[in-house]
Amino acid sequence: MALTDQSKFPRVLIIGGGFGGMQVAMGLANAPVEVLMLDKHNYHVFQPLLYQVATGSLEAEAIAFSLRKNFDGQKNFTFRIAEVNNIDTTQNKVSTNIGDFDYDYLVIATGSTTNFFGNKEIEHYAMPMKSIPEALNLRYLLLQNIEEATRAKTAEDRAPYLNFVLVGAGPTGVELAGALAELKNHVLCKDYPELKKEEMHVYLVDFLPKVLGPFSESSSKGAERFLKDMGVEVLLGVKVNSYDGNVIKFEGGQEIATKNVIWSAGVMGVIPDGISKDIIERGNKIKVDETCLVNGTTNVYAIGDVASMITTEYPKGHPGVAQVAIQMGKHVAKTIRNIIDSKPTNSFKYFDKGSLATIGRNKAVADIWKIHTQGFIAWMIWWFVHIAFLLGFRNKVSVFLNWIFNYISNNGGSRLILTSYVRETQEVDQEAKEPKADNS
Numbered sequence: 001m002a003l004t005d006q007s008k009f010p011r012v013l014i015i016g017g018g019f020g021g022m023q024v025a026m027g028l029a030n031a032p033v034e035v036l037m038l039d040k041h042n043y044h045v046f047q048p049l050l051y052q053v054a055t056g057s058l059e060a061e062a063i064a065f066s067l068r069k070n071f072d073g074q075k076n077f078t079f080r081i082a083e084v085n086n087i088d089t090t091q092n093k094v095s096t097n098i099g100d101f102d103y104d105y106l107v108i109a110t111g112s113t114t115n116f117f118g119n120k121e122i123e124h125y126a127m128p129m130k131s132i133p134e135a136l137n138l139r140y141l142l143l144q145n146i147e148e149a150t151r152a153k154t155a156e157d158r159a160p161y162l163n164f165v166l167v168g169a170g171p172t173g174v175e176l177a178g179a180l181a182e183l184k185n186h187v188l189c190k191d192y193p194e195l196k197k198e199e200m201h202v203y204l205v206d207f208l209p210k211v212l213g214p215f216s217e218s219s220s221k222g223a224e225r226f227l228k229d230m231g232v233e234v235l236l237g238v239k240v241n242s243y244d245g246n247v248i249k250f251e252g253g254q255e256i257a258t259k260n261v262i263w264s265a266g267v268m269g270v271i272p273d274g275i276s277k278d279i280i281e282r283g284n285k286i287k288v289d290e291t292c293l294v295n296g297t298t299n300v301y302a303i304g305d306v307a308s309m310i311t312t313e314y315p316k317g318h319p320g321v322a323q324v325a326i327q328m329g330k331h332v333a334k335t336i337r338n339i340i341d342s343k344p345t346n347s348f349k350y351f352d353k354g355s356l357a358t359i360g361r362n363k364a365v366a367d368i369w370k371i372h373t374q375g376f377i378a379w380m381i382w383w384f385v386h387i388a389f390l391l392g393f394r395n396k397v398s399v400f401l402n403w404i405f406n407y408i409s410n411n412g413g414s415r416l417i418l419t420s421y422v423r424e425t426q427e428v429d430q431e432a433k434e435p436k437a438d439n440s
Contacts (some may be wrong), residue, residue: 009032009033009034009076010032010033010034010104010105010340011033011034011035011036011101011102011103011104011105012024012028012033012034012035012036012103012104012105012106012107012336013036013037013038013094013101013103013105013106013107014035014036014037014038014107014109015037015038015039015084015094015106015107015108015109015110015272016037016038016039016108016109016110016111016304017037017039017041017043017044017067017079017109018044018045018047018109018111018304018325019304019322019325019326019329020107020109020111020303020304020325020326020328020329021037021039021107021109021303021329022044022067022070022329023325023326023327023328023329023330023333024107024109024303024329024330024332024333025037025071025074025077025333026071026074026333027329027330027332027333027334027337028076028333028336028337029074029076029077030076031076031333031336031337031340032340033076033104033105033336033340034076034078035074035076035077035078036078036079036080036101036103037067037071037077037078037079037080038079038080038081038082038084038094038096038101039067039079039081039082040081040082040083041081042066042067042068042079042081043064043065043066043067044064044065044066044067044070044391045063045064045131045132046063046064046065046386046389046390046391046395047130047322048171048322048386049062049063049386049390049399050063050129050130050131050132050134050135050172051129051135051172051175051176051179052179053132053135053136053139054129054135054136054138054139054142054176054179055139055142055176055179055180055183055413056139056143056413056414056415056416057179057402057406057412057413058399058402058413059414060132060135060136061395061398062395062398062399062402063132063390063395063399064132064395065390065391065392065395067079069392070391070392080096080098081098082096082097082098083096083097084096084110084272085097085272085273086272086273086274087106087108087272087273087274087275087300088274089106089274089275089294089296089297089300092104092106092299094106094272103299104299105299105300105301105336106299106300106301107300107301107302107303107329107332108271108272108275108286108294108300108301108302108303108306108307109302109303109304109306109325109329110269110270110271110272110306111269111270111304111305111306111325112130112267112268112269112270112305112306112320113128113130113267113268113270114128114129114130114263114264114266114267114268115265115266115267115268115283115284116263116266117265117266119242121242121243121244122240122242122243122261122263124245125243125244125245125261125423126167126243126261126262126263127141127260127261127262127263128262128263128264129172129176129262129264130267137421138262139415140417140418140419140420140421141259141260141421141423142164142180142260143415143417144417144420144421145161145162145259145260146161146162146188146192146195147417148161148259149161149162149192149195149199150192150194150195155199158195158199159199159257160246160257160258160259161259161260162195162199162200162201163200163201163203163256163257163258163259163260164180164200164201164202164203164258164260164262165203165205165248165256165258165260165261165262166180166202166203166204166205166261166262166264167205167206167240167261167262167263167264167265168205168206168263168264168265168266169204169205169206169208169210169211169212169213169234169236170212170213170214170264171212171355171357172264173204173206173211173262173264173265174204174211174212174223174227174357174359175357175358175359176262176264177202177204177227177232177359178226178227178230178232178358178359178360178363179360180202180232181202181227181230181231181232181360182230182360182361182410184197184200184202184231185197185230185231186410186411187410187411187413187415188200190411191415201233202231202232202233203232203233203234203235203256204227204232204233204234204235205235205236205238205240205250206235206236206237206238206265207237207238207239207240207265208236208237209236209237210224210236211223211224211227211234211236212355212357212365214319214355215355215357215365215367216367216372218372218374219355219357219365219366219367219372219374220365222365222374222375223357223359223365226359226360226363226365226374227359230359230360230363235250238250238251238252238254239251240265243261245259245423246258246259248261267283267305267320268283268284268285269283269284269285269286269305269306269307270284270306271284271285271286271306275294276296278296279294279295279296281308281310281317282308283308283317285302285305285306285307285308285317286302286306286307286308287308287310288301288302288307288308288309289309290309290311290347290348291331291332291335291345291346291347291348292307292309292328292331292332292335292348301332301335303325303328303329303332304324304325304328304329305320305324305325307328309348313350314350318350321355322389323350323352323353324350327348327350327351328348331346331348334346352369353368354366354367354368354369355367356378356381356382356385357382358378358379358382361379361407361410362375362376362379363375363379364378364379364381364382365378366378366381366382368381383403386399387399387400
């Protein structure tokens with residue numbers, strides 16, 4: 001399917017408008033290529049702030065930005081809303097729900113989704129948070145359950161609605177646990193005077209022995225201390241057995257009655273059909289060489305969360321963070337330019353700019369090169385970095401003003417239930433309840 005008749009330029013087809021896909025497209029501005037981006041949404045999402053959408057601190061529009069608007073003025077760029085059905089690397093063709101598209105170079109930047117490790121029961125009843133629709137569903141569920149708690153007659157009846165269990169103590173779990181703790185400490189009794197904050201419990205659970213596993217030891221311990229000071233109950237070295245929508249059970253017999261389980265215990269790459277299973281690695285990632293070229297191909301690249309590049313420095317692949325996708329996207333754009341100009345290509349080298357996580361008001365941890373800092377300074381660094389990487393001046397101003405107001409008032413956000421979230425109640429296949437090892 002041609003967008004321009006008899007284009008004299010090679011076509012670079014990018015699947016995905018996330019951090020990596022956008023960098024490829026921007027890196028090819030003014031290059032002698034035709035850039036075509038496909039995405040099932042017409043917006044880019046700043047995923048690090050999804051948890052604030054889920055807790056009502058920010059509106060969804062503040063962390064989303066139109067892909068078309070972002071590339072306004074880039075004359076070699078075209079965008080289409082499309083869902084990819086299949087990739088044919090032998091015919092250089094991508095099949096979608098709106099037709100087939102040929103390509104000269106293909107970049108797979110499809111990102112990741114929540115990994116439930118084969119446990120269909122947990123997948124059915126727990127709440128993921130990897131997209132704006134999922135974050136809004138989570139917001140509505142949490143608020144609806146708090147409303148239900150106001151109607152319950154006894155503390156025992158209220159408990160399942162006011163117990164919040166977050167599985168996975170990575171940055172997403174830690175930041176969401178901190179946000180829920182702040183809601184408990186500063187908002188609950190103001191918005192719901194019939195409830196007592198002592199009745200709301202926030203649990204952070206992980207099978208690993210530390211929170212923020214990839215962070216330095218000092219940052220991990222600092223984050224855990226902050227969480228406990230805010231009233232979060234941290235359960236480490238604990239493995240989830242099951243969750244049926246009412247009770248979450250752990251190995252060893254412990255269980256918690258809850259209607260609120262948020263799952264951030266793992267991610268897996270989103271791979272379109274057509275990619276050989278022989279090159280799909282652990283975590284559902286596509287095996288690539290040190291230039292991000294998909295194994296067994298000559299013109300197909302994979303970047304970000306969907307790519308598995310095994311190197312001496314990163315024997316398990318690169319971390320699933322935005323900076324990896326951004327730097328890989330820039331590298332692939334440069335590689336394609338070099339190929340077109342008959343110049344040599346170089347291997348990808350990841351430059352780790354550091355890791356940040358915020359836990360709450362004046363509470364954050366930062367690992368920047370060999371510098372480890374905590375508290376207010378780390379929190380201000382987190383503020384600056386997140387504002388800087390947001391797309392759109394209006395979004396930057398909106399988020400900044402929201403954060404200032406929230407800081408002053410300790411009661412920011414709208415917390416409106418604009419639509420009801422109703423979880424499906426069909427039975428789950430009993431054979432699919434047991435978790436499976438991630439051997440993909």
